[in-house]
Amino acid sequence: MAQSALLKSSIAKKYWMALTGLFLCLFLAGHLAGNLQLIFGDALQFNQYALFMTSNPAVKLLSYLTYFSILFHAVDGILLTIQNKKARPIGYAKSNPAANSGFASRNMAVLGTLILVFIVTHMVNFWAKMHFDKKMPVYATTVEMMGQKQDLYVTTSGTYIPVTQVAKDSKEAEEIGAQLYIDHGKDFYNTQAKIKVGEGYKDLHKITFDFFKSKAKLFGAIPNEGLVFTILYVLCMGVLAFHLWHGFQSAFQSLGINNKFTPAIKTFGKLFAVIVPILFAIIPLYIHFVK
Amino acid sequence: MASKKTININLKIWRQKNAKEKGSMETYKLDNVSTDSSFLEMLDQLNEQLVNERKEPVAFDHDCREGICGMCSLYINGRAHGPDTGITTCQLHMRMFNDGDTIYVEPWRSKAFPVIKDLVVDRSAFDRIQQAGGFVSVNTSGRTIDANATPVPKTDADKAFEAAACIGCGACVATCKNGSAMLFVGAKVSQYALLPQGRVEATERVLNMVRQMDEEGFGNCTNTGACEIECPKGISLENIARMNREYLKASLK
Numbered sequence A: 001m002a003q004s005a006l007l008k009s010s011i012a013k014k015y016w017m018a019l020t021g022l023f024l025c026l027f028l029a030g031h032l033a034g035n036l037q038l039i040f041g042d043a044l045q046f047n048q049y050a051l052f053m054t055s056n057p058a059v060k061l062l063s064y065l066t067y068f069s070i071l072f073h074a075v076d077g078i079l080l081t082i083q084n085k086k087a088r089p090i091g092y093a094k095s096n097p098a099a100n101s102g103f104a105s106r107n108m109a110v111l112g113t114l115i116l117v118f119i120v121t122h123m124v125n126f127w128a129k130m131h132f133d134k135k136m137p138v139y140a141t142t143v144e145m146m147g148q149k150q151d152l153y154v155t156t157s158g159t160y161i162p163v164t165q166v167a168k169d170s171k172e173a174e175e176i177g178a179q180l181y182i183d184h185g186k187d188f189y190n191t192q193a194k195i196k197v198g199e200g201y202k203d204l205h206k207i208t209f210d211f212f213k214s215k216a217k218l219f220g221a222i223p224n225e226g227l228v229f230t231i232l233y234v235l236c237m238g239v240l241a242f243h244l245w246h247g248f249q250s251a252f253q254s255l256g257i258n259n260k261f262t263p264a265i266k267t268f269g270k271l272f273a274v275i276v277p278i279l280f281a282i283i284p285l286y287i288h289f290v291k
Numbered sequence B: 001m002a003s004k005k006t007i008n009i010n011l012k013i014w015r016q017k018n019a020k021e022k023g024s025m026e027t028y029k030l031d032n033v034s035t036d037s038s039f040l041e042m043l044d045q046l047n048e049q050l051v052n053e054r055k056e057p058v059a060f061d062h063d064c065r066e067g068i069c070g071m072c073s074l075y076i077n078g079r080a081h082g083p084d085t086g087i088t089t090c091q092l093h094m095r096m097f098n099d100g101d102t103i104y105v106e107p108w109r110s111k112a113f114p115v116i117k118d119l120v121v122d123r124s125a126f127d128r129i130q131q132a133g134g135f136v137s138v139n140t141s142g143r144t145i146d147a148n149a150t151p152v153p154k155t156d157a158d159k160a161f162e163a164a165a166c167i168g169c170g171a172c173v174a175t176c177k178n179g180s181a182m183l184f185v186g187a188k189v190s191q192y193a194l195l196p197q198g199r200v201e202a203t204e205r206v207l208n209m210v211r212q213m214d215e216e217g218f219g220n221c222t223n224t225g226a227c228e229i230e231c232p233k234g235i236s237l238e239n240i241a242r243m244n245r246e247y248l249k250a251s252l253k
Ligand code: HEM
Pocket: A014, A015, A017, A018, A019, A020, A021, A022, A024, A025, A028, A070, A073, A074, A075, A077, A078, A080, A081, A108, A109, A111, A112, A113, A115, A116, A119, A243, A244, A246, A247, A248, A250, A251, A252, A254, A255, B220, B221, B222, B223
């Protein structure tokens, strides 16, 4: 690596910003494709997808890369911003930055920090529930049998188990004499043998719909929290759009790519910056107002 | 634009006795400024007035007064070299201002460009970056190769020439929200990287110049593009990209 540390120099930091930023753009595209199933797919499809995303080894590798990218991008971005502030200890009495640069380009750190806050709350609301919440609802479908509605759990092997036969946990199973109970938030166990007989799907679909349709009071004071969450989500996508508006093409410049393809990269970046956040934002709007 | 031949203006100018002391913005009134005068001539007029009033004249940098030396600086009304593009402050005319205007005049603001006095800053950080690699070592033993004997593609020669137009004025640093010197360093790196004579030392050059740039305390480019717009010589952002490429190549060697 010759004399330069590929970590410490100003330009190297920019490479890392650009690489992690572009990787996060790829992640956004993938994440969006998954989320759109909330509109175009049914609940089972979405939950199957959610299970795949939390269990497939290749996806796991990608998800670790994503966590790493977010952390590295955020830490590096904050370090750069602190350095940049130090480079001008005394500011100008009068300055006119709008005369020579765009709003987004001047506010990447603020926009990024807002995105970080969003990512954390978003992960608490969905990712953490999916991964750690033992009380996640298990997906059940309703079918009509002989004129009667019946709720059935769907197992990952494609079989059905009537909801009425399954207790919430082993204790309840013994009390009410149910043959089966649920453990680990999704596994069906035989009450006598205590062995796993099947696996259900964690109902992330329901969690998502309940979240954006919730009529509960936020902090016990603000009515219709589902609407509040929807509005906040849409605003955050606006923030993301500004970050990408500058960020996408900026990453190529940081990596030293400025040539005859640059006008095309800039156009694509701006389309990406507008279209991706809009599509993300449509999903909670659709859930809250249409479904 | 002013249509009158002369205008009366208010000036808010940064005054600072020396590098140690704290400075402040001071207000001055200056009447009968010809709209045909340059900004520096207007400051000369102010200084005459100050000397007549037995006050300390305003110190500001200048030399060629024809846009080629890069000495004149000044952050005028929130913009490097004032409200016009593609010019230095000596090329800025008072016809760009109106009667009754209040004009802010401040020194370049950068940790790496400390104020020496009033509007004069120390730009020797640029010299040290140049000394770290902004040159081509030439053998002077008498076996020097004639420059024209080395073929250079026309497009490369043109790009090198455009990069070489940088006059080291520091407007890029002054205008950049991050106080980054990457347009300057990018221009200097590119000027040589594009020519066969410069390739020989290309690896060392970019590593050394960037290291010196970082040591001087300049900030990091976030590609806002402000420098390119305020640069009096129209140095393009392509030069920063080229420096980034050169640096990556050099780092991996
Ligand atoms: C999905 C999330 C995100 C994506 C897709 C993303 C994407 C990008 C891209 C492509 C760049 C341009 C890189 C460059 O100019 O070389 C960038 C820059 C930046 N990002 Fe992010 N980013 C995300 C989240 C964040 C977060 C959470 C922060 C936290 C503080 C952040 C802070 C910054 C900063 C400060 C810059 C400017 C850095 C510079 O130009 O030197 N970003 N981002």
